[in-house]
Amino acid sequence: MLAWVVDRAGPIDTGPLAQVDLASPSPGQGEVRIRIRCCGVCRTDLHLAEGDLAPRRAEITPGHEIVGVVETRGPGSDRFAIGERVGVPWLAGTDGTCRFCRSGRENLCLSPTFTGWDRPGGYAEFCLADERFCYPLPQGISDEQAAPLLCAGIIGYRSLLVSGVRPGGKLAIYGFGGSAHLTAQLALNLGMTVHVLTRGERNAALATELGVDSVGGPAEPPPEPVDGAILFAPAGELVAPALAGLDRGGTLAVAGIWLSDIERIRYQEELFEERVLRSVTANTRRDGEEFLRLAERYTITATIHPYPMQQAPQALSDLAHGRFDGAAVLHNP
Ligand SMILES: [Zn+2]
Numbered sequence: 554m555l556a557w558v559v560d561r562a563g564p565i566d567t568g569p570l571a572q573v574d575l576a577s578p579s580p581g582q583g584e585v586r587i588r589i590r591c592c593g594v595c596r597t598d599l600h601l602a603e604g605d606l607a608p609r610r611a612e613i614t615p616g617h618e619i620v621g622v623v624e625t626r627g628p629g630s631d632r633f634a635i636g637e638r639v640g641v642p643w644l645a646g647t648d649g650t651c652r653f654c655r656s657g658r659e660n661l662c663l664s665p666t667f668t669g670w671d672r673p674g675g676y677a678e679f680c681l682a683d684e685r686f687c688y689p690l691p692q693g694i695s696d697e698q699a700a701p702l703l704c705a706g707i708i709g710y711r712s713l714l715v716s717g718v719r720p721g722g723k724l725a726i727y728g729f730g731g732s733a734h735l736t737a738q739l740a741l742n743l744g745m746t747v748h749v750l751t752r753g754e755r756n757a758a759l760a761t762e763l764g765v766d767s768v769g770g771p772a773e774p775p776p777e778p779v780d781g782a783i784l785f786a787p788a789g790e791l792v793a794p795a796l797a798g799l800d801r802g803g804t805l806a807v808a809g810i811w812l813s814d815i816e817r818i819r820y821q822e823e824l825f826e827e828r829v830l831r832s833v834t835a836n837t838r839r840d841g842e843e844f845l846r847l848a849e850r851y852t853i854t855a856t857i858h859p860y861p862m863q864q865a866p867q868a869l870s871d872l873a874h875g876r877f878d879g880a881a882v883l884h885n886p
């Protein structure tokens with residue numbers, strides 16, 4: 554099978570990915586082999602290709618927003634029928650035994666594995682997955698629409714939970730790419746006031762089109778103090794202004810797996826009055842199941858930029874240079 558691998562991590566326009574021909578993998582105990590229909594492109598894939606995120610194994614295939622059908626099942630695998638459509642997300646496995654798994658916080662598992670980082674991901678024709686970590690996909694959601702929900706959507710949902718904003722409350726969103734444009738739709742459906750602070754005309758136009766309450770520049774304050782905020786842009790310099798935009802007791806959730814260094818936080822102006830700064834680390838399967846249900850109920854719709862699988866490096870380059878809004882999805886023929 555054809556698969557893209559990270560050959561030599563470096564700036565995306567220097568060609569860090571290579572396409573190779575690999576043996577098609579056989580599923581082990583509890584695993585399924587999935588024929589991949591499409592795979593979303595996440596910023597984490599870019600961080601991996603560029604070396605911001607250290608590889609956990611050589612020649613890893615990126616991609617963790619995988620939509621495909623179960624083609625074969627390994628021993629003991631019976632959760633899905635042959636031919637059934639499934640989604641494969643970022644969280645590929647946990648030990649199930651550590652203190653975090655046992656307390657309902659498997660996103661903090663001490664020995665987790667991740668799709669497209671530890672295990673070969675979706676920039677390929679086939680992949681393997683532990684069936685317990687796959688999602689059945691709601692029928693009302695197409696393959697292409699389902700792909701970005703599997704990371705961008707789920708992480709956005711967890712970030713919204715971490716921000717602590719209640720239905721009817723006020724939310725600020727910093728950065729408006731793949732994850733943010735899904736989260737904003739959910740927040741609006743939950744009756745929240747949504748203020749978007751972003752750079753880039755296309756991102757701002759998309760936010761306006763989705764009906765958010767205001768759109769401003771990235772370092773501007775929101776037009777009113779907010780109950781919570783989510784930082785989607787991987788820009789540490791936005792942490793201080795985002796904290797300053799919070800109302801007393803508000804929480805800033807940092808959604809990304811990678812953030813440039815935070816230079817300075819001034820305690821008095823930006824953190825005092827019980828403002829909270831929290832990161833978001835992966836997600837639990839429960840987060841994923843809840844979000845997929847909400848996405849179907851509210852018809853959360855991704856703005857999709859389709860690419861053939863052959864053009865994976867181009868999709869990553871376009872993401873790096875902000876050449877599209879919404880989410881890129883790679884398609885197998
Ligand atoms: Zn992702």
Ligand SMILES: [Zn+2]
Nearest residue numbers: 649651654662
């Ligand atoms: Zn664990």
